[in-house]
Amino acid sequence: MSDYHEKTLAELSTLLQTGEVSSSALTEYFLSRIKQQDAELNSFITIAEDQAMAEAAEADERLKSGNTSALTGIPIAHKDIFCTRGIKTSCGSRMLDNFISPYDATVVNNFKQAGVITLGKTNMDEFAMGSSNETSFYGAVKNPWDTKRVPGGSSGGSAAAVAARLAPAATGTDTGGSIRQPAALCGITGLKPTYGRVSRYGMIAFASSLDQGGPMAQTAEDCALMLNAMAGFDEKDSTSIEKEVPDYTADLNHSVNGLRIGLPSQYFDEGLDDNVKAVIQTAIDQYRDMGAEIVDIELPNTSLSVPVYYVVAPAECSANLSRFDGVRYGYRCEDPKDLYDLYTRSRGEGFGAEVKRRIMVGTYALSAGYYDAYYLKAQQLRHLISDDFKKAFESVDVIMGPASPSTAFNIGEKAEDPISMYLSDIYTIAVNLAGVPGMSVPVGFVDGNPVGLQIIGNYFEESRLLNVAHQYQQQTDWHRQIPDSFK
Amino acid sequence: MSLDADDIKNIAKLARLKIDDADVADYATNLSNILDLVEQMNSVDTEGVVPMSHPLEVIQRLRDDAVTESNQRDDFQSVAPATQDGLYLVPKVIE
Numbered sequence: 001m002s003d004y005h006e007k008t009l010a011e012l013s014t015l016l017q018t019g020e021v022s023s024s025a026l027t028e029y030f031l032s033r034i035k036q037q038d039a040e041l042n043s044f045i046t047i048a049e050d051q052a053m054a055e056a057a058e059a060d061e062r063l064k065s066g067n068t069s070a071l072t073g074i075p076i077a078h079k080d081i082f083c084t085r086g087i088k089t090s091c092g093s094r095m096l097d098n099f100i101s102p103y104d105a106t107v108v109n110n111f112k113q114a115g116v117i118t119l120g121k122t123n124m125d126e127f128a129m130g131s132s133n134e135t136s137f138y139g140a141v142k143n144p145w146d147t148k149r150v151p152g153g154s155s156g157g158s159a160a161a162v163a164a165r166l167a168p169a170a171t172g173t174d175t176g177g178s179i180r181q182p183a184a185l186c187g188i189t190g191l192k193p194t195y196g197r198v199s200r201y202g203m204i205a206f207a208s209s210l211d212q213g214g215p216m217a218q219t220a221e222d223c224a225l226m227l228n229a230m231a232g233f234d235e236k237d238s239t240s241i242e243k244e245v246p247d248y249t250a251d252l253n254h255s256v257n258g259l260r261i262g263l264p265s266q267y268f269d270e271g272l273d274d275n276v277k278a279v280i281q282t283a284i285d286q287y288r289d290m291g292a293e294i295v296d297i298e299l300p301n302t303s304l305s306v307p308v309y310y311v312v313a314p315a316e317c318s319a320n321l322s323r324f325d326g327v328r329y330g331y332r333c334e335d336p337k338d339l340y341d342l343y344t345r346s347r348g349e350g351f352g353a354e355v356k357r358r359i360m361v362g363t364y365a366l367s368a369g370y371y372d373a374y375y376l377k378a379q380q381l382r383h384l385i386s387d388d389f390k391k392a393f394e395s396v397d398v399i400m401g402p403a404s405p406s407t408a409f410n411i412g413e414k415a416e417d418p419i420s421m422y423l424s425d426i427y428t429i430a431v432n433l434a435g436v437p438g439m440s441v442p443v444g445f446v447d448g449n450p451v452g453l454q455i456i457g458n459y460f461e462e463s464r465l466l467n468v469a470h471q472y473q474q475q476t477d478w479h480r481q482i483p484d485s486f487k
Numbered sequence: 488m489s490l491d492a493d494d495i496k497n498i499a500k501l502a503r504l505k506i507d508d509a510d511v512a513d514y515a516t517n518l519s520n521i522l523d524l525v526e527q528m529n530s531v532d533t534e535g536v537v538p539m540s541h542p543l544e545v546i547q548r549l550r551d552d553a554v555t556e557s558n559q560r561d562d563f564q565s566v567a568p569a570t571q572d573g574l575y576l577v578p579k580v581i582e
Contacts, residue, residue: 102562195542209541238548239541307527318502325503327575332568338578340503348505356504360495360514361521363502377528379538384531386539419520435542459543 004029005165006482009074009222012168016063016073023063023073027056027117030075034119034166037486041142043151043160045080046088047120055117062115070225072115077167079158080121081128082108082213083202091204092124092136092154095324095331095350105202106234107171107213114229119167123157126352127321128178128206130154131424134415135354142411143186144483145449149408152182158216159186163450164486169217169226173203175210176309177403177428180440183216184403184452187442189469189479190216191223194460195435196241198227199234207316208239210309210432219479220441220469224248227462243460251463252470257291259468260396266302267401267427267454275446280402283443283453283472287400290471295396299388304381305430306422311365311378312433317355318362324350357418386434389456398468399456402427403440407449427454437462441469442478450478488522490515 004012004026015021031049038044052075059073083089083101085108090096104112111118125135133141133156141156143149144164151160155172159182162170172179174192183190191214198213205211215226227248234240263284268277288294326332326346333349336342351359365374392399405424414421431438436459440452453472457465473479490498495514499506506514560573569576 099566102559102566196545235550239545241543241545242548301531304528304531307525310521311525311528322503326568327577328563329566329568336578339580342578343503344499344505347503351504356506357514357517357521359502359504360498360518364490364498364518364522365525367498367501374525376538377533379540380533380536381528381531383536383539384533386542418517419524422521422524433542 002029005033007168008218009071009168009225010219012074013070013225017068019063023056023059023117024053026073027052027075027119030119030167037164038166040147040485041144041160041164042139043123043141043157043164043166044077044120045090045092045123045138045157048087048118051087052117052119059115059117069114069229071111071229073117074168075117075119076111077119077122077158077161077170078108079124079155079171079173081124081173081204082171083204084108084118084121087118087121089121090137092126092138093351093355094137097137097331099329103202106199106236107203107230110229110232116229122161122170125154125156126355127204127317128154128173128175129317129354129358131177131181131421132409132414133157134411135352137352140411143408144486145187146408148410149449150185150411152185152404152408154178155216156182159183159188159190162186162188162216162218163483165482169215169222171213172216173211173213174432175206175313176432177425179214179216180403180428180438180452180454181425183440185408185450187450187478187481188216188218189220189223189439189441190214191227191439191462191465192431192437193227193231193462194437196239197460197462198230199232199237199240201234201236205320207313208320209316210313219473220466221249221252224252224466246463248463248466251467254467255291256287256468256471259287259292259398260295261287261292262295262297262392262396262399264297264299264302264392264399264401266299271405271426272402273406276402276406276451279444279446279451280453284400286472286475290475297392297396297399299392299430301381301385301388302426302430305385305433306426308378308381308385308433309429310361310422311374312382314358314362315365315375316362318359318366321355321359326350354418382433385430389434389436393458398464401454403452403454407446407451431456435459437465439465439469441472444478488526489519490522
């Protein structure tokens with residue numbers, strides 16, 4: 001019996017390049033794991049078996065010809081927010097349940113160019129709005145470490161699939177923590193790059209000034225390999241940054257000796273679970289033992305990030321989601337009696353409750369007479385939150401803290417209380433508001449449930465984050481743990 | 488901040504969302520709670536603070552005004568609910 005699911009992307013890449021396994025065999029192996037084991041998790045919305053096997057056959061030709069990248073022949077999963085030509089792209093919503101995308105997102109296309117295979121599309125909170133994966137039209141995703149618990153969200157399907165090793169890696173998107181929080185709750189490694197680093201073209205928009213795609217994998221090294229394929233300027237995304245893409249694997253082996261790590265007091269306050277705090281503290285002690293210098297810092301405006309986010313994100317979502325009108329694609333209600341009825345019923349029936357709540361908050365915040373009090377005020381505060389990070393990075397190289405105030409909560413526990421769900425994103429949201437990169441790395445367990453250490457860097461310092469995470473993973477094996485039922 | 492049933496119906500109309508009458512009270516409670524959370528923004532004086540429009544303070548890039556896309560109408564209309572002769576169909580808007 002092969003054990004390909006225990007291998008990292010880097011290890012699978014070696015097996016493919018040396019011809020020890022073919023892409024077709026590897027793809028079939030993971031498709032079969034998904035088909036046998038995903039019923040327990042509900043982490044996939046669509047399995048793209050036929051396309052995947054065709055892509056694997058092409059990759060095998062490339063591997064024979066020698067025209068390869070490090071990822072050629074590797075099968076991965078895409079969050080169902082990325083448009084994939086010829087494959088259903090639902091964004092977790094009834095609104096797009098019938099939507100077969102006519103084009104590929106730039107991220108998907110970049111992976112295709114590298115010879116990467118798409119296994120399928122992972123489940124997610126509807127339109128990426130949620131922190132638990134319970135708002136999906138396709139039902140909640142379950143955490144592979146404890147199927148009574150949530151995997152986090154909104155990239156919960158991707159996180160659960162990678163944690164259960166149903167896919168060696170997956171893509172995610174992060175608007176307020178949607179890569180880092182599920183990565184933490186599922187015990188995998190995830191990176192949200194600097195805003196503008198990865199193209200948003202073909203990535204269904206939630207809050208355009210915050211959304212950023214990124215890799216979710218077992219290790220920091222695997223995230224680096226993925227980011228090499230994902231990152232880069234794209235003229236089709238007007239906020240894409242024209243800046244050279246480094247080789248993200250180049251700095252992985254640098255020592256962390258002398259690294260200055262900032263610990264913001266606001267990330268260790270009374271809102272943090274004591275057991276989670278102890279695990280985070282142990283990880284930081286380990287960095288100290290590895291030669292890093294620990295510095296106490298302040299991010300004074302942290303508590304404002306949740307209220308600011310719940311103006312900026314809903315305002316932008318209400319504008320972005322106005323495109324779903326039942327005319328050009330997506331859900332259309334039965335027998336509309338006039339155009340107004342067509343719009344309101346298609347949208348009322350096509351969107352779920354959380355999406356409707358956020359559209360309404362955003363509509364209210366942007367309505368006549370309220371703009372200055374809400375959106376403008378929020379954008380001013382956003383400047384202060386962003387200045388906190390700029391000031392902190394004058395004295396430290398990276399910032400560390402928890403990615404989530406607790407381990408995974410139970411399915412249903414916060415579903416009826418949007419505010420308590422929103423507050424669970426307190427440690428991740430400010431990073432999106434400032435636009436800096438952030439990661440979550442598995443650093444231990446509380447009662448069998450994973451804990452993620454968040455590492456935040458200055459603009460475009462993804463290489464440093466990956467280096468800092470990789471060095472920890474050279475000394476520990478938390479990232480190699482697999483839940484019992486998926487070994 | 489407290490929103491009542493009329494506020495909710497008005498916001499839903501602006502947002503082009505049909506909300507069931509039975510759900511209006513729930514939306515009023517939830518939206519009012521969210522606006523209460525948002526109220527915390529007023530604890531900080533932002534007089535003179537420049538609003539942030541882009542995290543990296545870059546300037547909007549413009550492209551040349553030239554045709555760059557090929558015609559993919561058939562592809563795009565293949566996912567439309569109703570089309571005819573290359574046009575999208577909607578209920579009659581002019582009598």
